[in-house]
């Protein structure tokens with residue numbers, strides 16, 4: 540099944556789920572603002588780590604995969620945290636909605 544096979548009702552459900560998840564992510568960012576907002580394509584982000592005397596240190600940005608209640612769609616973004624308190628999280632506008640059947644979780 541591809542996105543082109545979705546019925547109008549499924550497309551509407553996908554749009555509604557994406558909007559709700561974007562709003563949820565925006566609320567998380569508002570409640571707990573990350574040190575930096577990142578694009579979803581980034582897998583690592585370097586920062587000058589306070590715990591390592593300002594040395595450039597990589598933070599792994601892990602995938603967050605949120606399956607819709609119907610199980611058809613998934614909302615994907617990335618976030619990461621360093622022991623020094625530095626945090627990075629995806630911009631809600633750049634997070635993606637995918638078909639769960641086409642794009643499973645990365646599993647790491």
Ligand SMILES: [Zn+2]
Nearest residue numbers: 588621623625
């Ligand atoms: Zn750090």
